Amino acid sequence: MKKKFILLISILLLITILTGCWGAQELNTLGIVSATGIDIEGDEIITTFEIIKLNPSLGSSRSDGSKNVRYIQTRGKTIFEALRNTTLVFDRRIYLSHNQVYILGEELAKKGLTPYFDFLQRDHECRETAYLLVSKGSKAYEIMGFSSGVEDLQGNYIRDMLKNNKFTSKSVPINITEYFKNYYDAGIQPVVGVIQKKEKKYEKNMEMKNKDKSILSVEGAAVFNREKLVGYLNGEETRGYNYVRNKVKDGIIEFPTPSIDISKNTLLKIGSNVNNISNLDIKEFTVVEIIKSITKNKVEIEDGKIILKINVKTKGMLGEEQSNIDVSKDEVIKTLEEACSKEIKKQIEKALLKAQKEYKIDIFGFGNLFYRKYPKDWKKIKDNWNDIFSEVEFRVDVKTDIIRTGITNIPSDSLKGE
Amino acid sequence: MILISKRVEDNKTFVLDSFNNTSDLIHYEFETNDNKKVIIFYIEGFIDRDLLDRDIVKPMISNKENRDIKKIISISNLSEVYEIKEVINKISEGNVAIFINGNSIAYLVDLKKWEKRSIEEPLAESVVRGPKEGFVEDISSNRNLLRKKIKSNNLVFEDYVIGEQTRTKVSIAYVNGIVNEDVLNEVRKRLNNIDTDAILESGYIEQYIEDNKASMFPTIGNTQKPDVVAGKILEGRVAIFCDGSPHVLTVPRLFIENIQTSEDYYIRPHYATFLRSIRIFSLFLTILLPGVYVALQIFHQEMIPTVLLVSMAGAREGVPLPAAIEAFLMIIMLELIKESGIRLPRAVGSAVSIVGALVLGQAAVQAGIVSAPMVIVIAVTAIAEFTVSPLIELLILHRLVILFLGAFAGLYGVTCGLVALIVGGLSLNSFGVSYGYPIAPIGKKGLKDFVIRFPLSSFIFRPKGIEKTNMVRHTSRRKK
Amino acid sequence: MNKSEKVSSYQIILLLIIYRLVVAFSFMPAVNVSPGNQDIWIAVVLSIPYTILFCLPILFLSNKFNDYTLVEYMEIIFGKFLGKVIGLFYTFVFLIFTIAYVSILAEILDSTMYPSMPTIVTISIMLITCSYISFKGLEPIARGAEVFAPFILTVIFIFPMLGFNNLDFKVLLPILKDSTFIDLNKGAIEIALKFADVLILAMVTPNLEKKEKLNSIFIKSVFFGVLASNFVFIISLAALGIEQTKHSNFPFFTFARLINVYDFIQRIESIYVISWVTGNIGKTSGYLYFSTVSFAQILNKKNNSKYIIPLALVTLIISLIFKDRNSVIGVNEPLQRILLITILISIIIIPFIALIVYLLRRKKINVDVKE
Numbered sequence A: 001m002k003k004k005f006i007l008l009i010s011i012l013l014l015i016t017i018l019t020g021c022w023g024a025q026e027l028n029t030l031g032i033v034s035a036t037g038i039d040i041e042g043d044e045i046i047t048t049f050e051i052i053k054l055n056p057s058l059g060s061s062r063s064d065g066s067k068n069v070r071y072i073q074t075r076g077k078t079i080f081e082a083l084r085n086t087t088l089v090f091d092r093r094i095y096l097s098h099n100q101v102y103i104l105g106e107e108l109a110k111k112g113l114t115p116y117f118d119f120l121q122r123d124h125e126c127r128e129t130a131y132l133l134v135s136k137g138s139k140a141y142e143i144m145g146f147s148s149g150v151e152d153l154q155g156n157y158i159r160d161m162l163k164n165n166k167f168t169s170k171s172v173p174i175n176i177t178e179y180f181k182n183y184y185d186a187g188i189q190p191v192v193g194v195i196q197k198k199e200k201k202y203e204k205n206m207e208m209k210n211k212d213k214s215i216l217s218v219e220g221a222a223v224f225n226r227e228k229l230v231g232y233l234n235g236e237e238t239r240g241y242n243y244v245r246n247k248v249k250d251g252i253i254e255f256p257t258p259s260i261d262i263s264k265n266t267l268l269k270i271g272s273n274v275n276n277i278s279n280l281d282i283k284e285f286t287v288v289e290i291i292k293s294i295t296k297n298k299v300e301i302e303d304g305k306i307i308l309k310i311n312v313k314t315k316g317m318l319g320e321e322q323s324n325i326d327v328s329k330d331e332v333i334k335t336l337e338e339a340c341s342k343e344i345k346k347q348i349e350k351a352l353l354k355a356q357k358e359y360k361i362d363i364f365g366f367g368n369l370f371y372r373k374y375p376k377d378w379k380k381i382k383d384n385w386n387d388i389f390s391e392v393e394f395r396v397d398v399k400t401d402i403i404r405t406g407i408t409n410i411p412s413d414s415l416k417g418e
Numbered sequence B: 001m002i003l004i005s006k007r008v009e010d011n012k013t014f015v016l017d018s019f020n021n022t023s024d025l026i027h028y029e030f031e032t033n034d035n036k037k038v039i040i041f042y043i044e045g046f047i048d049r050d051l052l053d054r055d056i057v058k059p060m061i062s063n064k065e066n067r068d069i070k071k072i073i074s075i076s077n078l079s080e081v082y083e084i085k086e087v088i089n090k091i092s093e094g095n096v097a098i099f100i101n102g103n104s105i106a107y108l109v110d111l112k113k114w115e116k117r118s119i120e121e122p123l124a125e126s127v128v129r130g131p132k133e134g135f136v137e138d139i140s141s142n143r144n145l146l147r148k149k150i151k152s153n154n155l156v157f158e159d160y161v162i163g164e165q166t167r168t169k170v171s172i173a174y175v176n177g178i179v180n181e182d183v184l185n186e187v188r189k190r191l192n193n194i195d196t197d198a199i200l201e202s203g204y205i206e207q208y209i210e211d212n213k214a215s216m217f218p219t220i221g222n223t224q225k226p227d228v229v230a231g232k233i234l235e236g237r238v239a240i241f242c243d244g245s246p247h248v249l250t251v252p253r254l255f256i257e258n259i260q261t262s263e264d265y266y267i268r269p270h271y272a273t274f275l276r277s278i279r280i281f282s283l284f285l286t287i288l289l290p291g292v293y294v295a296l297q298i299f300h301q302e303m304i305p306t307v308l309l310v311s312m313a314g315a316r317e318g319v320p321l322p323a324a325i326e327a328f329l330m331i332i333m334l335e336l337i338k339e340s341g342i343r344l345p346r347a348v349g350s351a352v353s354i355v356g357a358l359v360l361g362q363a364a365v366q367a368g369i370v371s372a373p374m375v376i377v378i379a380v381t382a383i384a385e386f387t388v389s390p391l392i393e394l395l396i397l398h399r400l401v402i403l404f405l406g407a408f409a410g411l412y413g414v415t416c417g418l419v420a421l422i423v424g425g426l427s428l429n430s431f432g433v434s435y436g437y438p439i440a441p442i443g444k445k446g447l448k449d450f451v452i453r454f455p456l457s458s459f460i461f462r463p464k465g466i467e468k469t470n471m472v473r474h475t476s477r478r479k480k
Numbered sequence C: 001m002n003k004s005e006k007v008s009s010y011q012i013i014l015l016l017i018i019y020r021l022v023v024a025f026s027f028m029p030a031v032n033v034s035p036g037n038q039d040i041w042i043a044v045v046l047s048i049p050y051t052i053l054f055c056l057p058i059l060f061l062s063n064k065f066n067d068y069t070l071v072e073y074m075e076i077i078f079g080k081f082l083g084k085v086i087g088l089f090y091t092f093v094f095l096i097f098t099i100a101y102v103s104i105l106a107e108i109l110d111s112t113m114y115p116s117m118p119t120i121v122t123i124s125i126m127l128i129t130c131s132y133i134s135f136k137g138l139e140p141i142a143r144g145a146e147v148f149a150p151f152i153l154t155v156i157f158i159f160p161m162l163g164f165n166n167l168d169f170k171v172l173l174p175i176l177k178d179s180t181f182i183d184l185n186k187g188a189i190e191i192a193l194k195f196a197d198v199l200i201l202a203m204v205t206p207n208l209e210k211k212e213k214l215n216s217i218f219i220k221s222v223f224f225g226v227l228a229s230n231f232v233f234i235i236s237l238a239a240l241g242i243e244q245t246k247h248s249n250f251p252f253f254t255f256a257r258l259i260n261v262y263d264f265i266q267r268i269e270s271i272y273v274i275s276w277v278t279g280n281i282g283k284t285s286g287y288l289y290f291s292t293v294s295f296a297q298i299l300n301k302k303n304n305s306k307y308i309i310p311l312a313l314v315t316l317i318i319s320l321i322f323k324d325r326n327s328v329i330g331v332n333e334p335l336q337r338i339l340l341i342t343i344l345i346s347i348i349i350i351p352f353i354a355l356i357v358y359l360l361r362r363k364k365i366n367v368d369v370k371e
Helices: A002-018 A079-088 A106-111 A114-122 A154-167 A176-184 A235-244 A271-275 A330-359 A366-373 A375-389 B008-018 B049-061 B084-092 B139-149 B181-192 B202-209 B226-233 B269-298 B306-316 B323-343 B346-367 B372-387 B389-426 C009-026 C040-054 C056-064 C070-078 C080-112 C119-136 C138-162 C181-192 C197-207 C211-240 C242-247 C251-258 C269-298 C305-323 C335-360 C362-370
Strands: A030-041 A044-052 A069-076 A093-095 A101-104 A131-135 A191-199 A214-217 A221-225 A228-233 A252-256 A285-302 A305-321 A393-404 B025-031 B037-043 B078-081 B095-100 B106-110 B155-162 B168-175 B221-223 B238-242 B248-251
Touching: A030 A069, A030 A106, A030 A154, A030 B306, A044 A079, A069 A079, A079 A093, A079 A114, A101 A106, A101 A154, A106 A131, A106 A228, A114 A176, A131 A154, A154 A214, A176 C211, A176 C242, A221 A235, A221 A330, A228 A235, A228 A330, A235 A285, A235 A330, A252 A305, A252 A330, A285 A330, A285 A366, A285 A393, A305 A330, A330 A393, A366 A375, B008 B025, B008 B037, B008 B084, B008 B095, B025 B049, B037 B049, B037 B084, B049 B095, B078 B084, B084 B095, B084 B106, B139 B155, B139 B168, B139 B226, B139 B238, B155 B181, B168 B181, B168 B226, B181 B202, B181 B238, B202 B221, B202 B238, B202 B248, B221 B226, B226 B238, B226 B248, B269 B323, B269 B372, B269 B389, B306 B372, B323 B346, B323 B372, B323 B389, B346 B372, B372 B389, B389 C119, B389 C138, B389 C269, C009 C138, C009 C197, C009 C211, C009 C251, C009 C269, C040 C056, C040 C181, C040 C211, C056 C070, C056 C197, C056 C211, C056 C335, C070 C080, C070 C197, C070 C269, C070 C335, C080 C119, C080 C197, C080 C269, C080 C305, C080 C335, C119 C138, C119 C269, C119 C305, C138 C211, C138 C269, C197 C211, C197 C269, C197 C335, C211 C242, C211 C251, C251 C269, C269 C305, C335 C362
Parallel strands: A030 A093, A030 A101, A101 A131, A131 A191, A305 A393
Antiparallel strands: A030 A044, A044 A069, A191 A214, A191 A221, A221 A228, A252 A285, A285 A305, B025 B037, B037 B095, B078 B106, B095 B106, B155 B168, B168 B238, B221 B248, B238 B248
16 A cells, blocks of 8 residues: 555656746746836837846945846737737846836826736736836836936836835825725726926036936826826825825925914014014925824715815924024914914815816715715716716815924024023 | 572583683682582673672681571672573673572672763753753663652652663653553553564664654654653653663653753743744744745745845856755755764864865855855754754755755645645654644643743643643642 | 544634635635625625524434434435435535635636646645545544644734735725625525535534534534634725725735735735645645545445545546636636535535435434444
C-alpha cells in the first residue's frame, strides 16, 4: 500500500518537473509600471507606460542622476490589446500591479470611460487602489515623462502629491474603487482628480541641470456624468466639494482680515497703523489651519420643496495673521471665527452652484441621502434627480472654533511700551 | 542454572574461561586464618583497592576464629549468590567475587569506584538563571542528582539491563501517586521488548521504544539537566536513565515542550511570556521564511510593497541563478558550515567562521552570484532555528520541502505543505497522550502554560493530558 | 473509520463554522440571490430557521440512531439492498461536493493568482494534501480544525479593523424599504439550500464525545457559521458598495487588497490567501474522508484508508474533465444546478422518506438495532 502511494507521488512529481515551471516569473523578467497614461485617437487607444529601470545595485551604489525610468507607448483597439502589444517593442513584460496612477486623456474622458474600464476591473493584476486623474487640457502622454519633485518616478511623485491632499483640500485623491462606487450608485456622480501642466517660473541660474520648464499640478477636480467628463472644478470649488463630502482634514482657510469687530463695532487694529484706516486697499489676510472638520448633510422636504441642509463644524487654529490685531482678546477671536465661517460658506456655495447651474448633476450624494430618508418618493423622482437637484434650495450653516493661536499671541507690529 | 561448586578450582576455571582469559580480570588466591582457600575475582580499575585490601582481605587473612564470613567482612553490601552466571555478570559491573573452598555460596561485594566526569554545566543546554548541574555518564550519579531534587519517598526507580553485549543498566524513575499509570505500563512493556546487542546511548532506547518511527516529530524528550527531569516527573511523566549517557529520556513528550525551557519557570511571567512568543515566532519563521520569500518573489510580486519590490528587483539584476535555486544553494551552504563547525578541530574554528562570513556574505554578493536580500533571509532563518533547537532535524528537512513547494506552486503550495505538516504532527500520540495537547484537543489547564505563562500560583492543576488521577498540585487546595 | 476516535463538540462546531465561512469569504454566492439589494444580509440571517427546518429529518434520525453513521442507518431503515443503493448514492453526494469544491478552488486560484498554472497541478496538489490528511483519520481533521479555526476567524476580524477607513456602512440603509417579505424569504431559502454540512454532522455522530448534544451542536454551528459569514458579507458590501460587490467574483479579496494603513500595512492579502487555502483544505479533506468512509461502510469494511487513493483519483479525473470545459464561478450553470439538485435529494427528500419509513417500520427496526 505504501509503495503504491510513493509511486503515485513520484509520478505526479515527475509530471510537475517535466511540464516546467509555470506561472513563475522571475523578478528580472518584469517591467514594473509606475504610471500609465491612456488616450484615445480616433478609434485607437494609445497607452503610455512608465517603467522602472533597475540598476543592478552591486556594492549599493545608487543611480547617479541618470534617468532610471523608461517610457513605452503602444496602440491598440482596446487597452488589453495595447498592453500586450508592448511585448513587441519592449524586452520586459508589463506588470501592472504596482501601478500608482492612471492618467486619462481629456478626450477619452469626454468620450466615456465605460467601454475601456472593464479591463481595469476584470484583470487581477490591476490594483484597485491606483489613483485616477484626468489630464486637463492636454493628452495624457504629453503630461507623462517628467517629474519635478524629489521622486524620480512620476507615478510615485503624483501619488505622494495626492496623498498630501489633506493639507490643502484642493484636490481629490480618487482610486478606482471609489470611482466605481459612485458610478454604480444612483444618487451620486463620480468625481475624479485632475492633473495639468503648468509653467514653471524660475531663475535661470537655479537648477541648472533641470531642463524642464513645467511642473505638474493636481489642483482641481473633474466632474463626470456617470462615465462622461462634463467639466472641471477649480481649486476653491474643489475645496467646497470636499467640505460637503466631509473629506476635509487638515487644510487651511484664508480670508481677508475683518477690520470691524462684530460686537462693539470698533476697529480691531492697534498700534501705529491705527490712524491709517484709509489704507484699506492693502489686503491683509488671516489664515486658519483646520484641525478637524465635520460636515453633516440632511435632506428635508418642507412645504413640498426639497431643502438640502449642510452643517459644518470646524475646529481650527490660527496659522497666520497678516495684520496686527490683538488676538488675545476674545471678541477678536470671535470675529475671526465669524469671518472664517463666512469664507467656508462662500466656497461651499460656489461648489454647489457650479454643480447645480453649470453642470446640472449631483456630485455630492444628496440623492443617496434622499433615497435613504424617503425611499418611496425616491422611486418617483430617481430618473430626474439631476434636473431636480439643479433647482433645489440649499442652506449652508458653518460654525468655526478657533481653539489655538500658535505660539505667539500679541500682534507683531506692536512697539515696545504700547 | 549452573550452581557454584564447592571446589574453588572448578569455580576458578569456570570464571577464567567465561572471561576468555582477559588480562584485566584479576584473581587473587589466599588462605584464611583457618586454612580455607579463598579466591577473589575483580576487574582491574573497577573497584576500590583500598577498601578491598583493608576490609576484605585483611580481615579474612587475620581471622582467628571460624566465624561466619558475614561477621568478618565489614562491608555493608555483601550479597550471596548461588548461580555462577550471576557472578560473571556482577564481576563486570564492578563487584568483587569471593569464592571460599567448601562453600557453595559465592559472595559479591560492591566496591565500585571508577573514573567519571565531574558534574559540570551541559554545553548544549545552558540557561542564564537556573541550576547549572548536568547529568554525567554514570547512572548512579545521575540518579543521585535526581533524588536530590525530589527528596520525597514516593520517587521510585526501577532497573532494567538491556543489550546482550553491552548489558547496559537502564532505570526508569517516576513519582508514585502522580505518574500516569497507563504510560508507566507502556514504558515497562516496551523496555522489556527491546532485543538487541548494544545500547550505547539513550538515543538507542529512544529509537526502539518510540511511537511513530516514521514521523520526524520527536515524541520522546531528552535533557541533560536534573531540574528539568524533576519538573517533568512531577507532572506525571516517566524518566528513563541510561548508563553511559548524560541524556535522560522523558516520556511522554508533547509538542508544546519544544517551546518550553526550564528557565521559563524560574523567571517572572512577563518576560517568560515574551520569550515564549519569540520562540513560537521563530519556529514559524525558520520553516516558512525561505519558502515564502521565494514564493512571493516568483509568483506573487503584487503582494510585496512597491518600495521593497524595487530594491529586491534591483538586487536581483545581474544574478544568474533563479531565485529558488539560489535559496536552495544558500541553505546547503549553511548546513555545510554548521556541520563542519561541529566536526572540525578547535584550532581551525576561527578560520571556518571567517571563510563562511566572507565567502557567503561579502564576496558572493559582490560577485553577483547571490543577491543580498537572500543572504539576509537565510541568515535570519539560521538564527531563528537555534532558538528552538530540540526540533532542528524537523525544521531543516521541512524547510527544504516548503522551499520546493514554494518554488513550484507559490503561496498555495507553501500553505498546503504547512497544513499537511501541522496535521501530521497533530495526529501523533506520544505513549497514548495526544501530541498536540493543549492546543488540540484544547485543555484549559494546559493552556496556562502555553504562550502566556501564567503566574505559578495559578498552576493549581496538573495538565489533564498527562496526569489523570492526582490532578491538584497545591496541598492546600486538594480536596480529600 | 474507527469508532473509537472521539471528537469533542467544540471541534465539530469549529469545523462546521469553517466550512460555511470558507464559501462566504471566497466567492460569496449569496450576493446574487434575491432580493439583490442592500437587504441581502437580512435574507442571510433569515436562512437560519430555514436551514434548521430543512435538516430536521436528518437530525431526528441521527438522534435516534446515534451509534450509527448516516449510511449505516439508511441501511437499517431501508433493508439491505435498497440501503446499499442509498449508501452508494450518498458516497456520490460526498464525491460531488468534493469535486465541486476542488473545481471552485482551482478556478479561484487560476483567476486571481496563477493564470498559467495547469489545472492538473493545482488540483493534484490539493488532492495529495487532502488524501494525506484523510489518511491520518478523523481525529487529526478535528484537531486541525481546532488549530486553524481561530487563525481564520482572527483574520476575518482583523481585516475590517485595519481597513476601517474604507468601510461605509451607510450603503446598507434604508433597511427593509426596498424588498418585500416574499423576496427575502425566497433569498433565504436559496441560501439555505446551498449548504450541505449537516451530512458531515450525520456521519460524525457515532464519534461524538457527548452524543446527546447533537442538536445543540447543529444549532450552534449554524448560528455561528451564518453569523461569521454574514459579517464577511456586510463588510464587503460596506467596502465596495452594493453593485460592485455583485459584480466582483471575489468581494472580500478585493476588500483585502484595499487595505492600506500608514503606508506600511498594505498588500496583506497574502495572509488572506493563506487562511482561505487552509479553510479549503480542511473542507475538501473532510468531504473526501467521509466519502471514503461511506464507501467503506457500503462494503461493510472497517478500514477506509484503502479507498482514499482511488476516490481521490476519481475526483481528479472528473474535476479535470469538468473544469477544463466550463467556468464554475462566474457562470452559474451547470455546477450550481447540479449542487442544488444534489442537496435537495440528499438532505430533504431521502431523509424525509427515510423518516416516514422509519415511523412505519418502527417495531421491526428497534428489534434489529437492539441485536
